[in-house]
Amino acid sequence: MMELRKSLAGRIALTAVATVILLFLALPIVVILVTSFSNNAFASFPPEAWTLNWYKALFADGSKWPAALSLSALVAALSTVFSLIIGVTAATALVRSELPLRSAVFALVLGPLVIPQIVTALGLFLLFEPAAMLGSPIAIALGHTVLASPIAVLILIATLRGIDERLEDAAASMGAGRLTIARKITFPLAAPGMIAAAIFSFITSFDEFYISQFLSSVDTVTLPVQVYNSLTFEIDPSVTAVSAILIAFAILALGLVALVRWIGSGRQQSLLSVENTVGVANPGGEAV
Amino acid sequence: MVYLLVLFVYPIFSTLLLSLKDADGSFTLHWYADALTGVNRSVLFTTLRISAETAALSLVFGFVLAQAISRLKPLWAGLAMLVVVVPHFVSALVRTYGWIIMLGDKGLVNETLAWAPGAPYQLLYNELGVVIGTTSMMLPYTVLLLYGVMRGVDRRLLAAASSMGAGKVTIFRRIYLPLVAPGLASAGLLSFILSLGYYITPALMGGPNQTMIATLINQQVTKENQWNGAAAQGVILLVLTLAGLLLVKAVTSLGASRKKRSAT
Numbered sequence: 001m002m003e004l005r006k007s008l009a010g011r012i013a014l015t016a017v018a019t020v021i022l023l024f025l026a027l028p029i030v031v032i033l034v035t036s037f038s039n040n041a042f043a044s045f046p047p048e049a050w051t052l053n054w055y056k057a058l059f060a061d062g063s064k065w066p067a068a069l070s071l072s073a074l075v076a077a078l079s080t081v082f083s084l085i086i087g088v089t090a091a092t093a094l095v096r097s098e099l100p101l102r103s104a105v106f107a108l109v110l111g112p113l114v115i116p117q118i119v120t121a122l123g124l125f126l127l128f129e130p131a132a133m134l135g136s137p138i139a140i141a142l143g144h145t146v147l148a149s150p151i152a153v154l155i156l157i158a159t160l161r162g163i164d165e166r167l168e169d170a171a172a173s174m175g176a177g178r179l180t181i182a183r184k185i186t187f188p189l190a191a192p193g194m195i196a197a198a199i200f201s202f203i204t205s206f207d208e209f210y211i212s213q214f215l216s217s218v219d220t221v222t223l224p225v226q227v228y229n230s231l232t233f234e235i236d237p238s239v240t241a242v243s244a245i246l247i248a249f250a251i252l253a254l255g256l257v258a259l260v261r262w263i264g265s266g267r268q269q270s271l272l273s274v275e276n277t278v279g280v281a282n283p284g285g286e287a288v
Numbered sequence: 289m290v291y292l293l294v295l296f297v298y299p300i301f302s303t304l305l306l307s308l309k310d311a312d313g314s315f316t317l318h319w320y321a322d323a324l325t326g327v328n329r330s331v332l333f334t335t336l337r338i339s340a341e342t343a344a345l346s347l348v349f350g351f352v353l354a355q356a357i358s359r360l361k362p363l364w365a366g367l368a369m370l371v372v373v374v375p376h377f378v379s380a381l382v383r384t385y386g387w388i389i390m391l392g393d394k395g396l397v398n399e400t401l402a403w404a405p406g407a408p409y410q411l412l413y414n415e416l417g418v419v420i421g422t423t424s425m426m427l428p429y430t431v432l433l434l435y436g437v438m439r440g441v442d443r444r445l446l447a448a449a450s451s452m453g454a455g456k457v458t459i460f461r462r463i464y465l466p467l468v469a470p471g472l473a474s475a476g477l478l479s480f481i482l483s484l485g486y487y488i489t490p491a492l493m494g495g496p497n498q499t500m501i502a503t504l505i506n507q508q509v510t511k512e513n514q515w516n517g518a519a520a521q522g523v524i525l526l527v528l529t530l531a532g533l534l535l536v537k538a539v540t541s542l543g544a545s546r547k548k549r550s551a552t
Contacts, residue, residue, distance in 0.1 A: 014355065017352050018353050021349050021352060022372075024427070025428070026371050027386070027396070028383045028384075028387050028389075028424065029382075031386050032382060032385060032389065035389055109292070112296055114481070116485025116502065116522075116525050118487055118522070119300065119485065119522045120296065120299070120300070122303055122518060123299025123302065123522075124299050125509060126299060127298065143295070145295070146295050146296050149292070209380075209488060214506075214510075228381060231385060232492065240389075247382060251378075254373075254374060
């Protein structure tokens with residue numbers, strides 16, 4: 001395309017339209033952050049005066065938000081643990097061993113990501129309702145794991161593929177046992193990927209709405225369901241403050257993932273650089 | 289893996305069974321007949337219509353944005369991609385709420401357009417509101433997909449055509465478009481599929497005429513205890529999704545063979 005539209009007017013027009021589209025993506029988020037400090041929390045922009053009242057109201061007596069927040073945190077923590085267990089075992093099996101029906105297993109892993117969440121939620125409801133498990137944090141966490149574990153599996157597959165197997169071979173050639181290799185080589189190299197998988201599992205569960213909505217009861221309402229309820233039934237201005245906190249949380253999580261990735265790539269480089277100084281590395285074989 | 293079999297495949301299977309069971313447990317298709325007639329049929333059509341509108345809009349916006357980003361310098365391209373990706377990780381509920389604040393009678397959009405005749409405009413609780421909302425949810429997908437496709441286009445092909453005297457329009461139409469067309473098709477199909485099962489945005493930003501199939505499923509389960517009907521609608525939604533996915537797969541393999549052919 002570079003050759004096609006070099007005219008200045010064309011470039012300016014394209015840049016302008018692209019900027020508008022970027023604003024289209026970013027503005028809803030910016031507006032929430034700004035409105036959460038506004039004295040008029042309802043659909044009025046720009047704000048006339050500033051206040052912290054909505055944040056204070058979150059923790060006032062009788063507020064439903066602390067309970068919803070702690071339930072969501074509990075559910076997300078549980079489902080992170082479940083997802084990591086599934087993720088590590090499934091990714092190891094898919095990458096390191098010759099699995100029969102490999103593509104079927106892979107399709108099973110990807111399934112929950114493409115199937116409408118409402119269908120998954122409905123199925124889980126039909127599973128847990130007869131078991132009288134509706135409203136149980138464990139049931140909600142198990143449900144969220146269906147959505148979070150595929151993401152963990154995908155991240156961990158990429159991580160394991162990125163580890164230079166020559167490092168493990170080298171350790172083995174020097175007499176290290178399988179456990180030692182796993183503990184001293186594979187685990188430290190896979191740790192950043194595992195942390196990233198944990199963060200994404202946590203945030204997937206923390207933000208999940210459909211499954212929570214179907215599996216929650218009156219007493220167990222997760223944060224997203226409470227947000228939805230405040231937007232539909234009861235008008236609660238604190239919802240802007242909650243939304244702003246959720247945005248900050250998502251950005252923080254993404255920042256953490258980026259940081260962990262950066263540290264991780266440094267770690268593998270430093271292990272490989274020893275090899276490079278000895279002069280035995282092949283130029284094409286650099287790990288990513 | 290067993291985990292996913294128990295908690296993912298089995299529930300979907302039992303949904304399928306439930307949709308075929310009558311009150312006394314005998315086999316029936318009448319839940320499907322219900323789901324495809326009367327109000328339910330119009331909800332199905334609304335779902336298809338809104339999904340198509342969303343797919344078309346996010347495809348056009350996604351194409352323009354990906355095009356612009358692919359021509360930026362790496363630093364700016366990275367920043368622009370950040371603006372695309374970060375919203376994707378913010379809860380859809382929260383972003384929908386942001387739109388509700390922005391599109392209200394005294395919201396940012398109407399305040400900005402206050403000078404225009406007919407303002408304030410009704411931008412919420414109608415189809416326009418829903419499509420604005422869902423489009424912004426699908427846009428990150430189309431931008432990411434199309435950006436990848438555009439980066440993969442072999443510039444030498446364009447240069448070769450130009451050296452043989454082809455004009456800009458010809459190059460775009462005969463070389464560039466056929467190369468990115470499979471990517472466009474799968475991006476459009478993907479956002480269509482993802483919109484089909486969407487619930488949050490249509491329920492919060494639409495009116496009664498924008499009821500989508502997912503909203504209906506939710507109502508039947510939580511309010512009317514009509515599980516069989518909900519199951520039948522769930523299965524219909526699932527079949528539509530799988531059909532769409534098969535199309536995506538077909539289009540992708542078509543694209544791969546086309547690319548190979550043009551490079552030889």
